Amino acid sequence: MTAAESARDLLATVTKPISYTELAAHLSRDYSPELFDAMSGLVLCQAEEMAGPELSRLLWAYATVGHRDSGLAATLVQALASKLSDLDPSELANAAWAVSRLGLHDPDFVSAAMEQVWEGLPSATPRQLAAVLQAYATFRQADPQLEEDHDLLRSIAIRFRAQLATATPTELALTLSGMARLRCADGALLTEACSVFRRNAANIELAVLAEAAWAIALLQHRDTAVMEAVAERVAEALRRASTLAPTSPGLAASVAPSLPLPLPLRPSAAAFAEAARGKAPAVLRSGAEGGGVHGAPGEPKERRSVPQRFWRPGQSAMAPLAAADSAPLRFSAVWPTHVGPGGHRSPTTLFDRFNPALPDDWSPEAAAAATGAAPAPPTPDEAAEALLETDADALLDVDVVSKLLWAFGSLHCYSGSLYTLLFRQLPRLHHDRASWSALARLMGAQVKAFELQPQQQGHARINPLEAESVSAWARLQRARPALHKLPEHWLPTAFVAFQGEAAGRDADWTHGASRPLAAATADPSQPQPPGQKLSRPALQAQVAAALQALGVQLRPNSTLDGMFMLDHTALINGLSLSLEVLSSGCCTLEVPHRPLGHAAARMRSLEFRGWTLLVVPFYEWDALGAEEGPQALMLAGSQGGAARRATALAAAAQARQAYLRRKLEGLLGEELPPMPAKLAKRRAAEQA
Incomplete structure (x- = not known):
């Protein structure tokens, strides 16, 4: 059989409606980089004419064997974006999982896929919900500006909780980790999940x-x-x-x-x-080899052999966070x-x-040993x-x-x-x-x-x-x-x-080195875009400026053991104060916006080391700010709007200074002396 005929047979096998376990066994047996490269050429010619389920199965096959072809994957995603309504919940979950595993991020595809999740939510299984959550979290990691659909996350949690009795421990754990990565703390789901893990x-x-x-x-x-x-x-x-x-x-x-x-x-x-240690055969070792997509150091190579469980460490297409050394x-x-x-x-x-399409205990070896009958349950x-x-x-x-x-x-x-x-x-x-x-x-x-x-x-x-x-x-x-x-x-x-x-410690690191600086030095007279939250560096810069306007002298410092760097500290009446801001990325989505584990652990560690914390959560700071959103945008563009906007900002600055003064007095246990008039004038002029 020629290579072209083999590629056509493989394409027919992947796109025809057979069970995923049977397809996975076939891919495990017959995979080769050359064969998939040949099939890629056929797919590129036929992608626009293929139905949605066929495109979903193709994406799943490429992601399952770890065959990397960025151009082909992008073509499949673009073709599938307009056909998502043809997918059932399992095909949609497989497609979302595959796209996230292949390292692709298409905002239009993600938005359309999340809309389609709403349609299939009533019939989705726990495994499909776990796959969707993990994929959504990966998309958010690739693009932190992706809009968070709180209602969808809550609905997924409710649907999963209704089927908790049929969920496997793996599905439950991945659902919890997906919710955690998305900062969504559903108390009822967490309580029932803890009960399941405690019993089993x-x-x-x-x-x-x-x-x-x-x-x-x-x-x-x-x-x-x-x-x-x-x-x-x-x-x-x-x-x-x-x-x-x-x-x-x-x-x-x-x-x-x-x-x-x-x-x-x-x-x-x-x-x-x-x-x-690197002593395993090449099939096991290749996941850590360098030379990645677009020349990124540390990324996996485009072509790979099939591992024992297909997906191995290092096959994510996301760019590495650091250079090789x-x-x-x-x-x-x-x-x-x-x-x-x-x-x-x-x-x-x-x-x-x-x-999502294979059982937790599936392996190519077990599939090859099976003779067609269902395997007997283990003793x-x-x-x-x-x-x-x-x-x-x-x-x-x-x-x-x-x-x-x-x-x-x-x-x-x-x-x-x-x-x-x-x-x-x-x-x-x-x-x-x-x-x-x-x-x-x-x-x-x-x-x-x-x-x-x-x-x-x-x-x-x-x-x-x-x-x-x-x-x-x-x-x-x-x-x-x-x-x-x-x-x-x-x-x-x-x-x-x-x-x-x-x-x-919040999600702002993914925006690049220039984003925090730009946010911190932005013109405060301009209204904030609707729905946009300040990053931790930007929020910290605003609070520090307000403290300095109160006459508090701030300095960088660190704990005595050198484990924690403190950007803004002050020594007042013998107390060592440290400013700790909690941005939205450091807290859960749900009110009362509890600090996430890493932020809570940091604050407890600082208190253990004797530091008195001036904690400023983002929601308290935002509540004291000038009006933001569409109304502020309209006000800024109206006649005399700039002056009214400046008045609102001045009132917000005074409210925030009063808020910080109350917090400081609560920590110190005494009233702060009023700022001298000359110094207050100078501070106001500096802020203006």
Whole structure:
């Protein structure tokens, strides 16, 4: 059979309505880069004439095998955008998942797809909803200016909650992480999800539990019972992997810090470790090779072989956050990056393995072994052995371990035994394959471990009057000898990652280096566009200017251990004050706009170090501002509108200064002296 005939046969197979598991088995058996390249030529000639379901299946096939052809994918997306109404919910979910996996972002396609999600929502399954949420979060990460549809997110949460009994743990965990990445905290869904994970923790994969715990912590939903269940499950898995005796039900309460933990690698875990070292066959190794699309360093190559589960780490088409030998200046904790030091990609995560059209346990090997009949369900012993192998793999995945440690620290759920076991696992992991996000989480976990561990001499925290006292910090360190430490070779990259995540703790880092500066220096007399929220740097600049107008002398500073950089601090009456603004990207979408996990953890850490926080949330600051939106735009263009606009801005500035004065007086416990008249005049002139 010639190459052209093979390509035509493959195109017919992909577009005809056969089951996705059968199609996946066919692709696993017959895939080659040359064959897909030949099929791409045929597709380009026929794309406009193809029906919507055929285009959806083609996108799914390319994303599933990881074959990268940016021009073809863009053509398919453009052709599909006008035919989305022909798709059923499963085809729509597959198409959205495929487009996000191929790294494409077409605003018109995204808007049309989200409108179509509304139409198919009543009949959508939990797996389809999880795929849509993950795709939507990826589109938002690629374009933070994409409008957030709060009503759609709430409706998806309600629909998923109605089908919670039929959802798998993987679907539930990915739904929670998708909602967390979109900053949507549905209290009812979180409560019911925690109940499910608490009841079934013993039979759920560690990677699934880690993803769920990370999402719960990011949304700051405190449920001590589910965290205790996760702690016992993780500790049990670590002990089994180390061939020790099973744990007692109260293991999460206490474990001797000196417990020896030799962890021999199991066969599957050993293969995973070899792949991370770069000693695996080319099929496993190619996910971390450089030379990407459009010449971006660290990106995967266009053509790839089919991996064991098709999608491997590093096959996302999103541009890397850093050059091959440099760290990113800033990145968001809400939108984790899979790129690490040297441009490498992190090992497989739950998100990488998810495919909405295939079961969680599907694999090409199992499909090849099947003879056409439905496979028999595994026996309890087989299921236990499979869970043991997946646990061994997960315990060597930096993404899994870092999410577990960070989740417990962010929620202030300290378990000495769990921290001991997980920190002793770190030397067995490969830090050169960790992502910047995983490294930042590990550094944050060490910071929280120091803060949460029991003190020996009663020093719970630094006195607020001694935040900048070196002797006070030394006393605290003597009272709290560090029980949990990162391996020394992890510290340089982990510290850099921690600082990069702190610098980009809202979503504004994706706008480019010039956007925060432009927003911070924008003309305040011009009305703000409707629906646009200030970024953290812009909000911080406005609040700092108002404080300086009150006569407060601000200076940059840092905590004594160098872990937290403080842009604006002041020393008043012996108290070390730090300005902490909460932009919309640092809070949940729903009122009362609770701080997300990374923002809440930072504020608790600063208070532990003796700093008194002047917290200014975006919604309080916006409520004191001049009228924005369409009315302000019309006012600015009307006769005499500029003068009235200036009067409104002056009134807003006075209201904001009064607001900050009340906050400062509440922190200091006394009234601030009035500003001298001359200084007040000069400040007003400077603001004008």
